[in-house]
Amino acid sequence: MRPSAIRLLNILVPVKRAVDYAVKIRVNPQQTGIDANVKHSMNPFDEIAVEEAVRLREKLSAKVKSITALTIGPAKSADTLRTALAMGADSGVHVEIPESSSSPEPLAVAKTIRAIIERKNKDAKSEEDKVDLVILGKQAIDDDLGVTGQMLAGLLGWSQATFASKVEIDTDKKEALVVREIDGGAEEIKCRLPLVVTTDLRLNEPRYASLPNIMKAKKKPVEKLTPVDLGLDYTPQLETLRVAEPPKRVGGGKVATVDELLAKLKDAGFEAVKA
Amino acid sequence: MGRYHGRSTTVLKPRSTHEVSQILKWCNQRRIGVVPQGGNTGLVGGSVPVNNEIILSLANLNNVRSFDPVSGILVADAGCILQSLTDYVAPHNHIMPVDLGAKGRHSHSCQIGGNVATNAGGLRLLRYGSLHGTVLGLEVVLPDGTILDQLTTLRKDNTGYDLKQLFIGAEGTLGVITAVSILTPPAPQASNNVVLALPSFDNVLPLYQTVKRQLSEILSAFEFIDRTAYDLAVKHGQGRALTEEDVEGAECFVLIETSGGRREHDEEKLNDLLESLLTAEKPLVNTGVLAQSPSQFSSLWALREGVTEAVSKEGKPYKYDISIPLSTFQSVVDGTREHLRSKGLLHDKAVKYVIGYGHVGDGNLHLNIIADSYLPEIEAALEPYIYEVVASHRGSISAEHGIGAMKTHALHYSKSPVAIELMKKIKHVLDPNGIMNPGKVLE
Numbered sequence: 242m243r244p245s246a247i248r249l250l251n252i253l254v255p256v257k258r259a260v261d262y263a264v265k266i267r268v269n270p271q272q273t274g275i276d277a278n279v280k281h282s283m284n285p286f287d288e289i290a291v292e293e294a295v296r297l298r299e300k301l302s303a304k305v306k307s308i309t310a311l312t313i314g315p316a317k318s319a320d321t322l323r324t325a326l327a328m329g330a331d332s333g334v335h336v337e338i339p340e341s342s343s344s345p346e347p348l349a350v351a352k353t354i355r356a357i358i359e360r361k362n363k364d365a366k367s368e369e370d371k372v373d374l375v376i377l378g379k380q381a382i383d384d385d386l387g388v389t390g391q392m393l394a395g396l397l398g399w400s401q402a403t404f405a406s407k408v409e410i411d412t413d414k415k416e417a418l419v420v421r422e423i424d425g426g427a428e429e430i431k432c433r434l435p436l437v438v439t440t441d442l443r444l445n446e447p448r449y450a451s452l453p454n455i456m457k458a459k460k461k462p463v464e465k466l467t468p469v470d471l472g473l474d475y476t477p478q479l480e481t482l483r484v485a486e487p488p489k490r491v492g493g494g495k496v497a498t499v500d501e502l503l504a505k506l507k508d509a510g511f512e513a514v515k516a
Numbered sequence: 517m518g519r520y521h522g523r524s525t526t527v528l529k530p531r532s533t534h535e536v537s538q539i540l541k542w543c544n545q546r547r548i549g550v551v552p553q554g555g556n557t558g559l560v561g562g563s564v565p566v567n568n569e570i571i572l573s574l575a576n577l578n579n580v581r582s583f584d585p586v587s588g589i590l591v592a593d594a595g596c597i598l599q600s601l602t603d604y605v606a607p608h609n610h611i612m613p614v615d616l617g618a619k620g621r622h623s624h625s626c627q628i629g630g631n632v633a634t635n636a637g638g639l640r641l642l643r644y645g646s647l648h649g650t651v652l653g654l655e656v657v658l659p660d661g662t663i664l665d666q667l668t669t670l671r672k673d674n675t676g677y678d679l680k681q682l683f684i685g686a687e688g689t690l691g692v693i694t695a696v697s698i699l700t701p702p703a704p705q706a707s708n709n710v711v712l713a714l715p716s717f718d719n720v721l722p723l724y725q726t727v728k729r730q731l732s733e734i735l736s737a738f739e740f741i742d743r744t745a746y747d748l749a750v751k752h753g754q755g756r757a758l759t760e761e762d763v764e765g766a767e768c769f770v771l772i773e774t775s776g777g778r779r780e781h782d783e784e785k786l787n788d789l790l791e792s793l794l795t796a797e798k799p800l801v802n803t804g805v806l807a808q809s810p811s812q813f814s815s816l817w818a819l820r821e822g823v824t825e826a827v828s829k830e831g832k833p834y835k836y837d838i839s840i841p842l843s844t845f846q847s848v849v850d851g852t853r854e855h856l857r858s859k860g861l862l863h864d865k866a867v868k869y870v871i872g873y874g875h876v877g878d879g880n881l882h883l884n885i886i887a888d889s890y891l892p893e894i895e896a897a898l899e900p901y902i903y904e905v906v907a908s909h910r911g912s913i914s915a916e917h918g919i920g921a922m923k924t925h926a927l928h929y930s931k932s933p934v935a936i937e938l939m940k941k942i943k944h945v946l947d948p949n950g951i952m953n954p955g956k957v958l959e
Contacts, residue, residue, distance in 0.1 A: 263810040282809030324808045448759050449805035449812060452710075452790050 249306040249369045250412050250434075251361075252294045254330060254376050255354055256287040257344075258314050258321040259383040268486050274343075275484065283321045286378025288328075289440040292447040293376050293408060295329035304412045306369065307331050309361075313353055315340040319463070326458035327450035333463040338475065344384070345468075345475045351392035356471040358397070372435070373415075379404055379439040390439035400432035406443040410434075522565040524551070529576045533655060533663060533694040536572070540692065540951075541661030543570060549954045552688040554630025555597065559835060560920030562634060562687045566955040574629050577694060580604055588700045589652060589669045594629025594693045601628060610700040613644035629693045635685030637916030639821075642877035643736040643775070644701055647684055653697035654680040659690075659947040667697050682942065687918050688953040690946045704775030706782050707736070710790065711758065711816050712804035713766035717742075717846035719800040720770060723793075724842070724876055726800070727772055730789040734782050737773035738877040742849060745823045745871040745884075752829045754822020755815045762803050768846075770801075770876070771820045823873050827884050831868055834885040834894065836902050840911035845872060845881050848905055852883060852898075859897045867894060880915040903929040919957045927958070 260266065260275070261282040269276050283291075291310065298305035310325035312318045313336040322333040336353055338345070345353070354375065362371045380387030394401030402408075402419035406427065409418040415434045420427050422441045450458075468475050496502045530536045543550050549569030556563045565571060574595035581591040585608040592601055602612050614631055616638040626636075632654070635647050644650060653668040666680050683690055714720060724738055741749070746769050750757040757763075776782040786806075793801050807813040827833045840848060849872035856862045856870065867887045874882040883902065887894050906913050907929040914923055914930070927936060940958055943950075 261810045263814065280810050282811070285811075327808075446756060449756070449762075449816075450808055451759070451762050452712075452794055452801075452804045452806060455806055456791060456794060 250297070250301065250304055250374055250410065251306050251370065251372045252297065252308045252374045252376060253311060253354070253358060253361075253372050254287070254290050254294050254308065254325065255311045255313075255350070255389075256291060256321055256325050257284040257378070257381045257383075258282070258312065258318040259284040259381050262382055268484050272483050272485060273481065281317070281321075283324050284378050284381045284383070286380060286382070286440050286442075288324075288378075288447040289442070289444050290376040290378055290438075291325045291328045291330060292445045293405075293438075293440060295448075296445060297408070297410060298329065301410065301412060309334060309372075311354065311357055312336070313345060313350060314338060315342075322463060323455075323458050324450060326461045326463075327455045328448060329454070330461075332461055334466065335463055336466050336468060336471070338468065342475070343477065346477055346479060347386050347389040348392055348478070349473065349475050350389050351396055352473055353468070353471060354389075354393050355396045356473060360471070374410070374417075374434060374436055374438070375399075376408075376438045376440060379441055390437050394437040397435070397437070400434070400436045401439075402430060402432055402436060403439040404441040405438050406441050408438055408444070522551075522571070523568055524565045524571050525568060527553075527571040527573055529573045531576045533577070533657060536577075536657045536692055536694055537661045537663055539570075539572060540657055540659055543951055544660050544949055547949050547951060549951050550692075551953050552629075552633065552692045554595065554627035554633070555625040557626045558630070558634060558920060559837070559917045560914070560922040562918050562920030562953070562956055563630065564921065566921055569954065572692060574627060574692075574694070577629075581695065583608065584669070585610070587669070587671075588702065589697060590700050591653075591667060591669065591695065591697045592628055593695050594627060594632075596628050597624070598626050598628055598631060599624045605700050606703070609703045611703045613640060613650040613699065613701055614638050614647060615640040628696050628698070632684055632696050632698075633686065633688050633693050634918045635916070637875070637878065637880065639737055639739070639875070641916075642738060642875065647698075648681060650699045651680065651684055651696060652699055654683055654693055655695035656680075656683050656691040656693050659949065659952050663694075664691070667695055669697050671699070685918070687920060687957050689943060689957045690952060692952075704736070705777050706779035707773060707775040707813070708782060708786055708807060709737075709771060709773040709813050709816050710786065710804055710806045711819065712770045712772065712793070712801045713758070713763055714768050714770060714800065715765055715802050716767050720768065720845070720876060721842055723770060723800045726793070727789065730792070731772070731774055731785055734774040734776035734785060735772070735877075736775040737771065737875075739771040739773075739820050739874070740768060740845065740876045740881075741771070741820055741823060741873045742768045742846070742871055744869055745826075745873040746819065748826040748830055748869065748871065748886075749819050749822045752822070752826035754826050755818030756812075757819075758805055762805065764802075766802055769819075771816060773817075820873070823871070823882075827871070827886055831886045831888055832890050834887065834890075834898055835917075836883040836885075836898075836913075837915050837917040838881055838883060838902070838906050838911055838913060839879050839915040840881060840906060840909045842876060842879055844909055845874075845876075848872070848881065848909075849883060851905065852885065852902065855901055856885070856894075856897055859893075861894055861897055864888065866891060878915070900926070900929070906930070921956055924955070924957060924959045 261280045264279045267276040294308045308330045310330040311334045312322050358372045365371045404422040405419050407420035551565045551569045552572045553563045577593040577595035579593050583590045653666050655667045656664045853870040856867050869886040871884050874880050903926045912930045
């Protein structure tokens with residue numbers, strides 16, 4: 242029997258520039274959104290996604306042919322892309338939107354990712370060049386919508402493995418074994434490639450970008466596109482009426498005696514359990 | 517640290533400078549010893565009574581008296597907690613010139629009066645200088661109850677002896693600091709950090725020179741961690757570790773922090789520096805990592821700040837906080853380890869690790885000897901050995917922790933008989949009955 246050609250993997254990792262999780266969020270005075278003039282960094286779940294792609298390459302070596310990072314956002318999102326490149330992605334795609342526009346909704350993001358995949362696959366010279374794995378965060382910590390991965394799998398008609406805490410890929414069989422975080426435990430599923438994986442916190446611990454890799458990242462290619470280039474319209478389907486801070490927590494009080502505490506509990510409607 | 521236990525029966529918590537004055541007057545007349553106490557976070561037992569002295573807690577003197585957002589001058593009661601002062605000046609875009617580590621319990625409980633009384637150093641000293649420079653004025657109650665009001669807010673005042681300097685670092689042996697006037701610097705608009713892995717300690721000094729020259733005014737910290745200290749910090753979960761590949765062959769690590777007014781400017785400078793370091797013909801560094809986000813920034817700091825906590829988790833630490841010439845950092849650490857080995861004390865049941873870390877920029881080395889348990893043999897092997905080594909380099913046996921009760925017997929290793937005699941005379945003039953923090957600083 243002739244040995245079959247080695248199946249090669251092309252991984253796409255969408256990443257989002259989000260307000261850093263260490264920053265205290267403040268609502269703007271007009272109550273239309275949050276104060277965006279604060280430190281941003283890569284959405285932590287996306288960082289895990291990049292790390293997983295890089296680890297897959299370390300494990301499968303030459304079988305991972307390419308890792309492409311994709312971001313949608315204003316000019317500053319280029320920094321986020323550079324971080325992904327410094328962590329180990331080979332090239333980047335930046336779908337640029339004006340600084341003033343709000344970030345696109347999940348469906349628009351999913352459509353963008355699909356458009357990028359279709360573009361790449363159309364240009365592919367052979368099966369080996371086609372994107373067969375998308376790894377992305379299960380949610381972004383700014384809007385917490387958590388649906389992009391699922392929508393993408395639906396649009397593409399691909400397998401989906403969400404909330405992954407472990408990913409193993411068998412490139413020859415074109416199969417993946419994924420452990421998912423579910424209520425009360427873990428679920429192990431086997432799926433066929435092509436596949437959309439969304440990452441959960443326990444999947445891995447992302448590495449720091451090392452200096453030599455930061456230097457190399459500066460020379461890696463980044464393609465710039467606009468939504469129009471992809472035939473997409475980012476007009477929102479949702480309207481934000483008002484953004485408000487949660488009500489301020491009222492501090493507790495001190496009581497002098499147990500009787501006083503009991504009286505207060507009774508006032509609040511609590512009653513002793515009848516034996 | 518559980519090494520000092522007081523035996524006092526009385527704690528007084530005055531609410532005003534006047535009350536402090538009344539208490540001292542009363543105690544002075546009756547010759548009752550008084551131990552001023554702030555957050556009680558000191559490392560050398562300076563705030564712990566040695567006999568049955570009265571403890572004078574400054575905790576209820578905790579109001580900010582004034583803050584001028586133009587000059588940045590803050591006047592606050594001695595009992596104000598450092599962290600709450602940091603929070604107070606933050607909305608005005610200022611920071612406290614002293615920072616004892618963001619993670620540690622210190623900044624959340626230590627008080628500004630205690631910081632000044634012990635002349636605390638910390639992580640920002642390289643940038644903002646010592647409290648001898650940033651403190652502009654003090655209000656001090658003298659042992660006889662007299663209030664010495666020097667709470668001025670002047671940057672310049674050349675009128676006679678600068679008396680406040682006597683009380684900065686006197687560890688409460690000359691009087692009780694009740695209020696502080698301090699110059700707070702404007703908050704940096706951008707900060708960044710990087711951890712570099714070095715093949716040899718010999719590269720630290722040339723690296724420091726290069727970094728100072730290239731980063732110039734934005735350099736705000738240059739910290740050193742030896743390999744053992746780094747490994748311990750990682751072992752005890754202090755901050756995310758670098759990859760195996762990055763730490764391979766590294767003998768020590770350097771953490772560099774920049775703080776400046778404009779992100780793009782700082783990043784450009786830092787990138788130029790890193791590029792020149794990596795592409796040099798004979799590179800001083802193996803590799804390194806650059807924080808990509810505020811969370812990575814704190815994670816990298818945790819590797820350095822977390823050493824203290826890791827040390828306490830690992831065993832019983834003997835902590836030496838010494839000032840010595842930079843070039844001798846490594847040889848002092850290695851020398852101490854060899855000395856303990858020659859005494860047969862370097863094994864699992866005695867001394868487990870000898871580590872060095874600290875503030876390169878300030879010439880301040882933290883030499884920690886981590887033992888399985890506190891043993892008299894270990895102490896005998898360490899002292900006076902370490903003090904003699906320090907004295908041979910004309911160093912200081914206490915760079916930033918003070919003398920307290922722990923090191924009074926060793927003061928002569930850093931101060932000449934003439935100096936000690938003069939200190940005793942000053943002490944006698946101000947506190948003839950010897951009621952202020954007896955047994956501390958001077959024997």
